[in-house]
Amino acid sequence: AQSVTQPDIHITVSEGASLELRCNYSYGATPYLFWYVQSPGQGLQLLLKYFSGDTLVQGIKGFEAEFKRSQSSFNLRKPSVHWSDAAEYFCAVGDGYGQNFVFGPGTRLSVLP
């Protein structure tokens, strides 16, 4: 069974600074990887996903993520953070066929003005 770890529980950055949120997964085959964002009172929204091909994936809201098989990582990045990016971010891994879609524990992002 797959698993996901997000080593950082809470990250604080200043507005305009760059951001990297870490995600490590465990899965025996080629994983399907996702990043979701959850803002207070709102449902989870998909930021980006990786299935195959180019290991650098572009998403919505200026986010990107890079799949590194050798490190079992799928870190999320943004070059310049906006105050509206403050939210909870979840990395998830799926096997693509059944229900085995596993979320990490999340990283809460705070943005300082």
Next chain:
Amino acid sequence: DTGVSQDPRHKITKRGQNVTFRCDPISEHNRLYWYRQTLGQGPEFLTYFQNEAQLEKSRLLSDRFSAERPKGSFSTLEIQRTEQGDSAMYLCASSLGQASYNEQFFGPGTRLTVL
């Protein structure tokens, strides 16, 4: 398309009572998922439907939990004899297609508090 909706948004109940939640997916979506999310954790898979068929259930889904999707449209999740440990956010998601890697669209959730 109004997205995935869930009702109620909040539910407070006493231990031992039964509760039922409803999820209305995006209309053409054939897959519907239920998740549970506790504070400080990511969503945990409970069960999913392909049209009206319930194809898989997590071991987290005890006998007190039952879910239905009678006509392949809306779904209900019932918890019988609620316990304080059932307090959580219950999320519903829907997707189009045959695989879990298709984008899942999430509803706002139902927050359950068991006193």
